[in-house]
Structure formats: structure tokens, C-alpha cells
């Protein structure tokens with residue numbers, strides 16, 4: 001099997017529970033909720049995506065077999081972060097379209113802490129170290145447990161009170177990054193002030209303009 005990868009880069013986690021932590025990000029090509037064509041986003045199941053996950057043309061992008069991919073991730077980590085606890089974030093697109101147990105086992109054998117960021121439409125039994133689910137209101141949500149639930153806000157079809165009962169350790173609201181982003185930010189803060197189970201998550205990397 002060849003993994004299709006949009007990009008692999010080192011950065012600081014800018015959102016959610018692990019914010020501030022150094023990581024290698026592996027962005028898998030493709031998503032099952034939008035084809036990545038900007039002209040078709042309006043009618044996609046997920047229509048507020050701000051990520052380019054199409055193709056394999058990003059930094060360190062390409063098609064990799066298992067061995068090549070693990071070596072590349074390790075090399076990117078070692079290029080700057082060698083003395084830290086190794087941390088890799090598998091993201092996309094939708095990484096569960098491609099991620100398999102062999103990849104996770106290989107990364108863990110190199111002592112990587114392996115985090116997954118998924119839209120929750122694909123179930124998995126793979127033992128990740130951290131699972132962050134960010135559901136989309138018009139999709140069929142299947143993976144309803146994990147470590148971190150991150151809801152892009154607002155999505156009016158979600159009943160946040162009901163979501164609190166799901167099997168997650170942390171609940172984050174993240175303002176939707178669209179033309180109403182300022183208003184979404186205020187709404188997010190107001191909701192979290194009034195509802196102690198929810199924490200705001202900001203995309204600090206966007207504010208700082210870092211990858």
C-alpha cells in the first residue's frame with residue numbers, strides 16, 4: 001500500500017488540548033466530506049473547510065510505502081525536536097481513509113506519541129495515544145468516543161448539552177473560521193463562560209501565521 005500525503009511538517013500544535021506542544025504534522029490527502037475543489041465546497045457535506053488537503057504537492061508530500069513514511073516522519077522530527085518527547089499528529093483531510101495499524105505500530109516502536117484528528121465518520125479500533133474527533137453536522141457521525149471532542153462552532157444541528165454525555169475527556173468549542181469569524185469567536189466565548197464543561201479552542205497558528 002502507498003500512503004498519499006499532502007504534507008509533513010514540524011510545528012507547534014495550535015489548537016485543542018495539546019496546544020503549544022511541538023509536533024510533526026502528517027496531512028493525509030483526501031477527505032470523504034469534500035473533494036477539495038473550492039468551487040464545490042458550498043454543496044459539500046462539510047462546507048467550511050479551511051485546509052488544503054488535495055494532491056501530494058505540499059512540503060514533503062508524495063506517495064510513500066510504510067517504511068518510507070515512518071522514516072520521513074522520524075527525519076522531520078529529528079531535524080529540530082530531537083530532545084523532546086516525540087509527538088506526531090495524523091491529520092487531513094480524513095486520515096482514517098488511509099491510516100492503518102501497521103503505521104501506528106511502526107510509529108510507536110520509535111516511541112512516538114501518536115495523535116489522530118478525525119471527522120468521526122469512520123470507526124476505528126486502532127490504539128492511538130490520543131483521539132480528537134471534530135464532527136460535522138451534516139455527516140454520519142460514527143466515532144463517538146475518544147479523548148477530545150472539538151466542535152467547530154456554531155453548527156446549529158448539534159445539541160451541545162447532549163454531546164457532553166459522550167465518552168470524551170475534554171470538550172472544546174472552536175470558532176468557525178469563516179466570514180463571521182469575529183461573531184463566532186464572541187459566541188464561542190460566551191457559550192464557554194456559561195457552560196463549564198466546554199473550553200474554547202483557538203487556532204493560534206492562524207493568528208500567529210505559522211504553519
Ligand code: SF4
Pocket residue numbers: 031032033034046047048049050051053092093094119136
Ligand atoms: S471534514 Fe475536515 S478535512 Fe474534511 S472537509 Fe471538513 S474540515 Fe476539511
